[in-house]
Amino acid sequence: MKTRYSITVALFLAATVFSCKKQLVENPKGNLTPVNYLKTQADLDAAVASIYAKYAVDGAYAFTNKSTSYFGADDLTTDPGLNKGDMRAFDQLNGSSTNTSMLAQWNGPWTAIYQANNVITNYAQVNSTDDLKRKAAGQAYFLRAWGYYNLVRTFGGVPLVDKLISVNDRPPRASVNDIYNLIVSDLKIAKSWLPVNYGDTKQIGRANQMAARAMLADVYLTMAGWPLKQTANYALAASEADTVIRNGSYNLVSSYASVFTTNNNSESIFGLQFNVGGGSPNRTYGASSVPLDEVAADGSSGWDDYYPEINFFLNAPKCDRTDATFYTTLKLRQGSGSNITFKLVPWNSSETHAGHPYYKKFRAALGDGVVETATTLQSINPSTNKTTDIIRYPLVLLDYAEAQAMSSGGPSAAAYSAINQVRTRAGLPNLQPGLSATDFQKAVVNERAYEFAGEFGIRWFDIVRLQLLPEVIAARASNENPINFTGDITQRYLAPIPQNDMYINSSWTQNPGY
Incomplete structure (x- = not known):
């Protein structure tokens, strides 16, 4: 207990x-x-x-x-x-x-x-x-x-x-305002006392000055939305995010898929570390995001804890990031003993109990989650050593893009550059120029939804600060x-x-x- x-x-x-x-x-x-x-x-x-x-x-x-x-x-x-x-x-x-x-x-x-x-x-x-x-x-x-x-x-x-x-x-x-004042005060102290980096691999996992600035940027962006609606904080968010960008310590990993099969990579600004062998496993990946229908050759199976809504998946942009994000072909075990094979069925097949796509990006972890090939499943493990990235560099880029546009009445060339870096890595064309501040904000929020799909609270907190529940509910599939x-x-x-x-x-x- x-x-x-x-x-x-x-x-x-x-x-x-x-x-x-x-x-x-x-x-x-x-x-x-x-x-x-x-x-x-x-x-x-x-x-x-x-x-x-x-x-x-x-x-x-x-x-x-x-x-x-x-x-x-x-x-x-x-x-x-x-x-x-x-x-x-x-x-x-x-x-x-x-x-x-x-x-x-x-x-x-x-x-x-x-x-x-x-x-x-x-x-x-x-x-x-x-x-x-x-x-x-x-x-x-x-x-x-x-x-x-x-x-x-x-x-x-x-x-x-x-x-x-x-x-x-x-x-x-x-009050909410008093709590945010404490958060801002703490992060201002943290950014003034912490080094830009520790220069020592033994310090991996420790928060540094850039982590404090990145989080402060996100805090200011949130304070500009509901419930405080302190829109003057957009400019502060843009300034903090811009400092992280200009520092040059972080860059996007070339392959979106590899973000989720590596720890503490070039875009990880702050993440929680885990160690299965040390008794501290991460149980968010691996089996947790695998369908119950899938049973591996060794008898292990998925936990079916979470997956995306159907229309969220169907509305995803067609790109490499989407291919790396969603798991759309399930492997159903057939036979037993030395005669085990796997039948491949689409996510919406009547042979699946949930009729949903799943998350591909949370399966492999560091090779210690789901062990599989394109047509077979060897094992499905619930405990992984995968870092949970709390702040990835694309969050800073998108926070900057939105905050700059909203603080200045429209997006600058730098704001377009920030979001387009994320889109280029995803395999998408550059965003259309000439957008109003509001339309640009919508584009950034949509980009964030799919860049961070399923990741710890990011989509939900966007829905909250921008009060998007009515449109999210309206877009929900009937099943x-x-x-x-x-x-x-x-x-x-x-x-x-x-x-x-x-x-x-x-x-x-x-x-x-x-």
């Missing part, structure tokens, strides 16, 4: 190894902490490593449940039956506060935020140089900001806990899981606060509609 955490419960002792190459080995002293254990730089580094580790577990961002409430987007749907009820409820826009899978989206960030607060509160007392201490604390500020960024976009106003608190404390829910909500659709942009936390914190008010 997995332990559940509320924001008022003390931190648990993590036992995972963070890095897929064991660069960031966690020291248990980093968790036990405050004053007594943070004495040396090694103690401080261990405490920082444990923040990363708290994000990289099933109870946070290591499993499909990290996206439970984002299934309202058109790039994610799930089986009409099986054991997918938690994700299916949000796919039908009818999730509830008692949804158990959603707890990963709530508890995961809080455990990381608490550990970040420990580092931020105590780093100054460590016996080390100011430079090394600031590099460590800068990562804590970055990781706290990321946790709050995910919380506020998912749940709206949440408690603002920026220091160590007692397990008996019951902080109120802060998808039926929408099971008839109230005010604007009440579905936020997920409900988990019920157990509502019980513990009696002064809180639940999000409208739940």
Whole structure:
């Protein structure tokens, strides 16, 4: 049985190894902490490593449940039956506060935020140089900001806990604006304290200055949309993204498919690291995105957790990226023993139970997910060493393109260049020149939908900040899981606060509609 955490419960002792190459080995002293254990730089580094580790577990961002409430987007749907009820409820826009899978989206960030607060509160007392201490604390500020960024976009106003608190404390829910102010403040500190790069392969996986700037650009872009609608932030988003672009540290991988079969490649700005051998597997790829109909020669099978909606797939541009993204020919095992063969059928064949295409890009991982040829399946593994990329360079390019156009009343040549870099890699022609700011924004948002299809929350957060649910619902095919909500659709942009936390914190008010 997995332990559940509320924001008022003390931190648990993590036992995972963070890095897929064991660069960031966690020291248990980093968790036990405050004053007594943070004495040396090694103690401080261990405490920082444990923040990363708290994000990289099933109870946070290591499993499909990290996206439970984002299934309202058109790039994610799930089986009409099986054991997918938690994700299916949000796919039908009818999730509830008692949804158990959603707890990963709530508890995961809080455990990381608490550990970040420990580092931020105590780093100054460590016996080390100011430079090394600031590099460590800068990562804590970055990781706290990321946790709050995910919380506020998912749940709206949440408690603002920026220091160590007692397990008996019951902080109120802060306003969305106050949470964003903390996020911006944290990222400004992170970008000023972190190096542009560490110049050491042993530091792979650690957030750097460019990661902080890239995230800050995305934060400003989000603040320009719903619910804050602070449109002056478009210019700030463009400036931060432009700084990352001009820095020149990152470039697009030539082949879109190879982005998902390599770790920490040239376009990965920040990603969560995993290590199957160290007890920290990534279970978002491999079996999770494989159809139940597929059974490999060794008897392993798909989990059928998620796949795209039909019309999202059908509306995808015809290009190499689309071919690399979607899995459209299923392999159905025939025979047994030494006589096993595989029948190839299209995604919409009556021989498939779901009648949907799946995601190809999440199958192979590092060769440790689905092991297959064009006509056979050898094995289907649920645990992989694949990094979950949180910020890829194309996100910076597209954030810049949209933010520049919206801040200046129309796209510049640089904005066209940014989006066209992404389109060229995808195998698409350059975007038509002469678009208005609004039409250009729509083109960028559509580009982002397919560049990041199925990736952690990106499509859903675009739908939320631009309030696109009505048009997403209108485009939904009739044979998808039926929408099971008839109230005010604007009440579905936020997920409900988990019920157990509502019980513990009696002064809180639940999000409208739940």
